Amino acid sequence: MSTATIDAHLLLRVAYTAFAAGVGASLVFSLTVYGVVRSSEMRREQRSVAAASYGLLGAIGLVLTVALIVFGLILLARKS
């Protein structure tokens, strides 16, 4: 197998794009779940400032998750 036949640059691009997208989606969605669950716990303990902070974290995580998915799909559609 000659190295000239394999476009290593293209393969590497696919690898890091997929890795970043897959891990990134789990990371930002985990932050969403963490924020929402902790916010609910804080509300129950009547700690409104902490509840609002965690709520904000959850909201940011959700926005980032949606943005990541939409950005990925737009990128795919544009390239094709």
Next chain:
Amino acid sequence: MNGDIILVIVIVTALAFDLTNGFHDTANVVATAISTRAIAPKVAVAGASLLNFAGAFISLKVATTVGKGFVDTHAVTTTVVFAGLVGAIAWNIITWYFGLPSSSSHALIGGLVGSVAAASGFGAVNGDGLISNLIVPAIIAPILALLTAGVAILVTYRIVGKLRPGPTNRGFRLGQIASSSLLALSHGTNDAQKTMGVITLALVAHGNISATAFHVPTWVVVASASAISIGTFSGGWRIIRTLGTRIVKMDPAQGFAAQGAGAAVILAASSVGYPLSTTHVISGGIMGAGAGKRLSAVRWGVAGNIVAGWLVTLPAAAIFGGLVYAISSLFGHNAIGPLVISTVLLLALTAVFTRRAQQSTPAPAPS
């Protein structure tokens, strides 16, 4: 007239192949979301069917790779494409009957390469294209999905590991609606395009499209998208019935990580035109998410079967494709060969399915 008949047979066979692809792969796409109870089975299957249809319209790069990346388009005739398709179907049926691991995508390309080699010699096969666009991505993609899902689940557990499981699982079940949808979309994007590529190749061989201006006609996109979508929808009902025994136990966070990693790898590969075995990638994602929690939770025997599938499918389907071309040529270069082979294939399929159905029917209790 002969060419027209063969073209019609090729298109019908290709769409039938696409339909069976959707039928088979329904389990891969929806199983994780159903097993974690993120989505009701009927909704999951119907949604996957629609998203497979939509996914087929996102990109055409894989179709172009399949159509002109592996063989010299000038060496391709409609009979060659027909022989390649039948070779792939024959290999798929044999592996299905004996329970051997296989990849429909690799079988399709292997069948095509074999029939082209039988018709015009190995000089008409693009070896560089096979290595760089099929074999290397086929090895890397499942490993990439495994690593991505493994790291993703480690990151997830690091963040949500100390939270109460009830609300955390509910959150990830909601997330699985998105990850499952993306996986179905990515499946449609990569798998439906393989059929588009083959049909377009047949249209080039028939003279409907110029080899120098290779493009996938809209009706081919719509027909391929519809076939894979109908296949996904029909396959789903069988999966729902057998669901309880076939699915590996996962928590919703693992399901999210596995599906997200699988979708990310398939979409990234589709964007540059790599035709992947979506089954291998999704299996890699599931194994990675399982290994992230506990290494012993992974059925490593399945991984071994997948590797065996990689090694055998391509050459075996190529041999079948070459054999079918040789048999078809015995009848001359007209429509008789493909008509005879289609009839024999249909009879063989009926016999195989009947035998399988009889074997799986329990014997009546003695009275």
